[in-house]
Amino acid sequence: MPLNPFSVxxxxxxxxxxxxxxxxxxxxxxxxxxxxxxxxxxxTSQFDxxxxxxxxxxxxxxxxxxxIGTISLNRRIGEKQxxxxxxxxxxxxxxxxxxxELTLKETFxxxxxxxxxxxPHWVTYLAMIICAPCFVLxxxxxxxxxxxxxxxxxxxxxxxxxxxxxxxxxFVLNLFASYLIxxxxxLFQHLLYEDLLLEPLITGSVMVLLPGVAMxxxxxxxxxxDFMSGGARMIEAFVIAAxxxxxxxxxxxxxxxxxxxx
Amino acid sequence: MIILHAxxxxxxxxxLCIIFCVPKKYLNLSGMVGTVGWLIYILLSGxxxxxxxxxxxxxxxxxxxxxxxxxxxxxxxTLFLIPGILPLVPGVGMYxxxxxxxxEGSQSNMTSYYFVYTLQMAGMIAIAIFITDTFFKxxxxxxx
Numbered sequence: 001m002p003l004n005p006f007s008v009x010x011x012x013x014x015x016x017x018x019x020x021x022x023x024x025x026x027x028x029x030x031x032x033x034x035x036x037x038x039x040x041x042x043x044t045s046q047f048d049x050x051x052x053x054x055x056x057x058x059x060x061x062x063x064x065x066x067x068i069g070t071i072s073l074n075r076r077i078g079e080k081q082x083x084x085x086x087x088x089x090x091x092x093x094x095x096x097x098x099x100x101e102l103t104l105k106e107t108f109x110x111x112x113x114x115x116x117x118x119x120p121h122w123v124t125y126l127a128m129i130i131c132a133p134c135f136v137l138x139x140x141x142x143x144x145x146x147x148x149x150x151x152x153x154x155x156x157x158x159x160x161x162x163x164x165x166x167x168x169x170x171f172v173l174n175l176f177a178s179y180l181i182x183x184x185x186x187l188f189q190h191l192l193y194e195d196l197l198l199e200p201l202i203t204g205s206v207m208v209l210l211p212g213v214a215m216x217x218x219x220x221x222x223x224x225x226d227f228m229s230g231g232a233r234m235i236e237a238f239v240i241a242a243x244x245x246x247x248x249x250x251x252x253x254x255x256x257x258x259x260x261x262x
Numbered sequence: 263m264i265i266l267h268a269x270x271x272x273x274x275x276x277x278l279c280i281i282f283c284v285p286k287k288y289l290n291l292s293g294m295v296g297t298v299g300w301l302i303y304i305l306l307s308g309x310x311x312x313x314x315x316x317x318x319x320x321x322x323x324x325x326x327x328x329x330x331x332x333x334x335x336x337x338x339x340t341l342f343l344i345p346g347i348l349p350l351v352p353g354v355g356m357y358x359x360x361x362x363x364x365x366e367g368s369q370s371n372m373t374s375y376y377f378v379y380t381l382q383m384a385g386m387i388a389i390a391i392f393i394t395d396t397f398f399k400x401x402x403x404x405x406x
Contacts, residue, residue, distance in 0.1 A: 029340065083283040084341050091338050117283045127280035134274030138267050138300060139354065199361075203353045207274070208281065210356070212348040217340070219388045223395055241356060249360045 009104065010045055014063055014071045016097075016108045017041040020090050021052065021059045023111065025077050027086040030217045031056065031229035037094050041107075044098065056232045082213050085117025128160070128208060129153035136204030145201045148188050152205040155180040174209050174243040175250075181205045182251025190259050202248060209244050211237035264301065271300035271349055279345050288341055291331055295346035299324035303350060317383050320350055321390035329398045343391070350387060355380030 017038040024034045031054045042050035042063060049064040060074040090111065097107040119127075132149040133141075141149070159177035162168060182202055189196040218233030275296030279289050299320045306316035328342030355376055362372040 029338070033338065033340075084279075084338075084344065085283040085285045088285060088288075088337050088341055095336075117285055119280055119283065123280060127277040131274050131277035131281070134270045134277060135349070137270035138274065138304070138349065199354065199357055203357045207348075207351070207353050208278070210348075210351050210353055212351045213282070213344050215351065215384065215387070216344050216347050216391070219391050220395065223392050245356055245360045248357065249364055252361070253364050
């Protein structure tokens with residue numbers, strides 16, 4: 001099909017691809033998936049060169065054709081919020097667009113005014129409270145550990161709320177949450193139950209904070225040959241794990257210190 | 263015992279799915295992926311002396327099932343893979359690293375033991391995902 005400069009709005013194609021990529025990257029998709037989706041959208045312009053370059057902190061795209069010119073956009077991605085539902089939604093929309101079930105304008109409109117997938121706040125908070133006891137259960141905890149773990153879930157909610165209100169960076173927040181968890185668990189052991197199993201209790205409670213998402217996406221990015229993003233994600237996973245570990249360490253030892261003084 | 267484990271794994275994976283905003287229609291499937299993975303790990307590691315192989319097998323089966331579900335539901339693999347892998351993430355190993363790190367004296371050399379142990383566990387998960395991804399890429403070419 002010959003290229004007609006006036007038939008399609010090429011800038012809109014570039015914008016659509018950028019928007020799709022931005023939503024996916026913010027939602028925590030693997031970079032190769034973001035690149036793949038963007039290039040599929042860009043290819044519909046039938047330009048000579050369609051390139052998308054994605055790293056975990058930014059997106060660049062270029063459409064190049066000697067008959068029309070060059071369109072180039074880049075965007076910086078800041079704060080990330082893991083949202084697997086949004087990845088699925090954008091995937092679905094871009095698939096429909098590439099199968100020509102949606103026109104370009106409809107696609108752009110749907111992406112622009114896409115309702116972000118989310119549960120009500122109380123459901124998320126409830127999930128955070130339920131999550132910890134369930135992990136304690138499968139790690140070998142007993143009834144009393146379950147109750148204390150549910151109590152520890154409150155600290156995770158507290159740290160999430162602080163994240164929304166105060167915008168402190170994640171390292172400090174994870175450290176703070178795991179410190180509180182370790183400190184209270186240790187306190188319960190000293191004050192109430194001598195034989196409290198600290199290992200399943202603390203591990204189960206901090207499981208929500210552990211970097212499962214960063215680890216999985218890092219592994220898959222590395223496999224796709226995207227070493228820069230893969231490496232960055234691995235470091236992210238390592239840093240998160242380190243912050244949680246440091247928090248646990250400080251919490252346990254400070255509690256031990258207090259009780260050794262008296 | 264097994265029923266308790268299944269309930270706990272299912273509940274925790276569903277809770278994690280809600281935290282990560284997995285859409286409602288996939289909640290049940292993701293929960294099942296996670297439960298199967300955890301049950302395989304716990305049953306095998308109870309009966310064998312090594313923990314590496316159960317971890318590898320559990321991660322392998324989790325990623326195979328999530329690839330199958332992703333193709334069946336035409337959804338990204340990540341949607342099932344991340345919740346499914348999460349119960350297997352070696353949190354216990356990490357706790358033990360910190361715990362032994364703080365003990366001064368004779369037991370502190372356990373730190374390096376558990377450090378290697380945790381890395382091995384994470385490595386097993388990585389290898390399992392590598393193998394499955396490659397397998398599905400070679401044998402099932404499809405539009406994502």
